[in-house]
Amino acid sequence: MRSIGEMARDSGLGVSALRFYDRAGVLVPAWVDPVSGYRWYEPEQLEEARLLARLRRAGMPLADIRLVLASWSGADTDLVRKLLTAHLRRLERSLSDARGEFSTLRALLDHRENVMTSLHSTTVRLSVAAPELAAALDTVRFAASTDPELPMLGGVLFDIEGESLHAVATDRYRMALAQAAVAGHDGSRVQVLVPTPLADAMRALLESEGPVRLSVDGGRVTLEAGDRQAAGQCLDHAFPDYRRLLPQVAGRRTVVEVAAFRNALETGPVRFGQDGAHDLSVLRVEDGGTVTICTDADEDPNRVAVNREFLLDALTAGARDRLILEFGTPTAPIAIRRPGDEGTFSILMPVRLED
Structure with missing residues (x-):
């Protein structure tokens, strides 16, 4: 048996x-x-x-x-x-039915991609103040991806709707968003994914105080500043729906003096990430609203670990003496906002700590 x-x-x-x-x-x-x-x-x-x-x-x-x-x-x-x-x-019939369903799904996906691609076929002419567009690019540029495996993230999204241009960049671990007012646009929503090198070339032209002209014609985008211009092809990829990722106002908000907080990050304790390639800063919000850098001995369950380099980049891009930090749960993104400018911010994904 x-x-x-x-x-x-x-x-x-x-x-x-x-x-x-x-x-x-x-x-x-x-x-x-x-x-x-x-x-x-x-x-x-x-x-x-x-x-x-x-x-x-x-x-x-x-x-x-x-x-x-x-x-x-x-x-x-x-x-x-x-x-x-x-x-x-029965299996063969089931496989045939599954193939039919997948064929339908592919057609639906192709239709969605064609709709998104059709946004690039729109002709757009608008003007924007050079300082505003420069500030928007400076705010988001640090978050653009450099990963060749993710070409859809290798640029800055210009999301134009109504009288606003939102500039967005993300590399999955952080995202930055800024806005600038535009004039001369009919109000319809148009999205243009500008390659990072072209975005940098555009930024180099934005040293004047007056307006510049931005135009989109098919898959080509052009920025004209006086008698100079930067032009090139848009990236032919669909950018993620960033609006679904926008953070809600978190439960803990605290204002930090950027210079002092930067010094605390640069001189404070660090932990090594799981890959050993990144330094982590572990943050804790005290009852009075002060943000402290935790040591290895600190086992506060509300502590949040972030990539220190990414946080320092976000502080620089914030371009203010004081910034607002928003904390949710230890696994929720941290938002860095400018006081009085809720539409411009960056978010950082937390890093899981291995005890």
């Missing part, structure tokens, strides 16, 4: 599966200990268990498996063949 553990090991069926098939009347043990309830199987039942495992992996219904097992060792092999053939036909 084989114990249920031995049967599970040799058949490929788990102990819990063998118990289930016993209760379902599909593979009943030869003997059950009346005191312990332990199941025992005859040696020849191992072949049935292995057959059962194969049929279940093939997705055959239990009702048909009962018939196959009942006929397997007998003379009625024709019934077994008929059951196997019928199940194979």
Whole structure:
């Protein structure tokens, strides 16, 4: 006799599966200990268990498996063949149906991508104050991705709607958003993904105080400042729906003096990230609203770990003497905002600490 553990090991069926098939009347043990309830199987039942495992992996219904097992060792092999053939036909029909559904899904996805691509075919002409656009680019540039595996993040999104241009950049670990007022636009929403080198070239032209002209024609975007211009092709990728990622006002908000906070970060304790390539700063908000840099001995459950370099970049991009830090749970993003300018901010993803 084989114990249920031995049967599970040799058949490929788990102990819990063998118990289930016993209760379902599909593979009943030869003997059950009346005191312990332990199941025992005859040696020849191992072949049935292995057959059962194969049929279940093939997705055959239990009702048909009962018939196959009942006929397997007998003379009625024709019934077994008929059951196997019928199940194979069901699988083929199911696969055909699945292919049809996936074909429909691909068509829907293509339609969505075409709709997003069609935004690039719109002709746009507008003007924007050079200092405002320069400040917007300075605020978000640090968050643009440099990962060649993520080309859709390798630029700055210009999201134009109404009388505003939102500049957005993200590398998945941080995101920055800033806005500038525009004039001459009809109000419809147009999104243009400007490659990072072109965004940098545009920024180099924004040294004047007056307005500059931004135009989009098909997949080409042009910035004109006086008699100079920077122009190039937009990235032909769909940028993530950043509006779904915008942070809500967190439960803990505190104002930091940027110079003092920067010094605390640069001179305070650090922990190493799991990859060993990044320094982490572990932050804690005191009851009075002061943000402190935690030491290794500090086990406060509300502490939040962030990439120190990313946080320093965000402080620089904030370009203010004082900034607002918003903290949620230890696993929620940290938001860095400017006082009085809620539409310009950056967020940093926290880093999980390994104790």
